[in-house]
Amino acid sequence: AASITLDGIRKRYPDGTEAVRELSLEVKAGELVVLIGPSGCGKSTVLRMVNRLIEPTGGRILLGDEDITRVDPVRLRRRIGYVIQNVGLFPHQTVSANVGTVPRLLGWPKERIRRRTGELLELVGLDPAQFGRRYPHELSGGQRQRVGVARALAADPVVLLMDEPFSAVDPIVRTRLQEEFLRLQAEVRKTIVLVTHDLDEAVRLGDRIAVLSEGGRLEQYDSPGALLGAP
Ligand code: ADP
Numbered sequence: 517a518a519s520i521t522l523d524g525i526r527k528r529y530p531d532g533t534e535a536v537r538e539l540s541l542e543v544k545a546g547e548l549v550v551l552i553g554p555s556g557c558g559k560s561t562v563l564r565m566v567n568r569l570i571e572p573t574g575g576r577i578l579l580g581d582e583d584i585t586r587v588d589p590v591r592l593r594r595r596i597g598y599v600i601q602n603v604g605l606f607p608h609q610t611v612s613a614n615v616g617t618v619p620r621l622l623g624w625p626k627e628r629i630r631r632r633t634g635e636l637l638e639l640v641g642l643d644p645a646q647f648g649r650r651y652p653h654e655l656s657g658g659q660r661q662r663v664g665v666a667r668a669l670a671a672d673p674v675v676l677l678m679d680e681p682f683s684a685v686d687p688i689v690r691t692r693l694q695e696e697f698l699r700l701q702a703e704v705r706k707t708i709v710l711v712t713h714d715l716d717e718a719v720r721l722g723d724r725i726a727v728l729s730e731g732g733r734l735e736q737y738d739s740p741g742a743l744l745g746a747p
């Protein structure tokens with residue numbers, strides 16, 4: 517795991533939208549930080565900048581002590597797991613093939629990919645023999661979400677970015693996924709930035725919570741206990 521430092525980052529989209537005006541935030545190695553705030557306040561924009569899907573218009577982002585703009589984006593993304601709301605599994609690929617996406621891109625030998633895929637499906641609570649050969653449409657929403665997490669972890673990333681990872685499933689499944697995810701995190705201890713608009717989820721999962729407002733302004737940054745105890 518590595519720390520993530522956002523140092524005065526800004527994002528102005530080409531149409532002039534000031535999605536993030538100036539945000540500084542540090543996430544420690546192995547820490548799970550939740551970004552919470554109203555729709556449109558810039559949360560997804562922040563994650564996409566860390567993953568270099570889009571470039572900041574100002575400021576610096578460090579992974580450990582390395583400036584990510586100095587790292588080739590493709591190589592950077594292989595060190596970062598990314599989980600989004602509707603998972604974005606490839607529909608015409610089996611569950612195993614989906615989980616093996618990044619290892620395949622990295623050119624791992626077939627046997628190693630097979631072993632790793634089985635291991636990951638077990639880790640997220642899916643029996644590889646039962647689910648490995650299914651296609652995404654043959655899974656429930658919660659199962660697809662688990663596959664998304666397994667895929668993101670496949671090449672043992674140093675960082676996990678999660679954008680509303682549990683929002684697309686019903687509340688009962690969501691609670692179970694959250695609990696299992698906490699157990700998983702206790703085992704793998706990744707540096708995680710998780711975006712949500714659900715305060716319960718933030719409190720349940722976050723080591724620290726960053727409360728953002730319009731324009732990606734940081735209103736508060738503290739542990740759940742301190743935030744809830746605050747007047
Ligand atoms: P959140 O994830 O908090 O809902 P986003 O980061 O998605 O917020 O969006 C922040 C702001 O940037 C919003 O006003 C949104 O409409 C705008 N935005 C997002 N993506 C683009 C884009 N590609 N071009 C222009 N504006 C965008």
Ligand code: ADP
Nearest residue numbers: 592593594595596597598599604617618621668
């Ligand atoms: P290609 O170079 O063949 O276009 P990509 O590197 O874009 O392949 O990866 C294909 C898919 O694999 C992506 O659309 C994404 O779903 C998944 N993927 C690869 N790398 C990452 C990453 N770092 N984070 C999240 N998803 C990734």
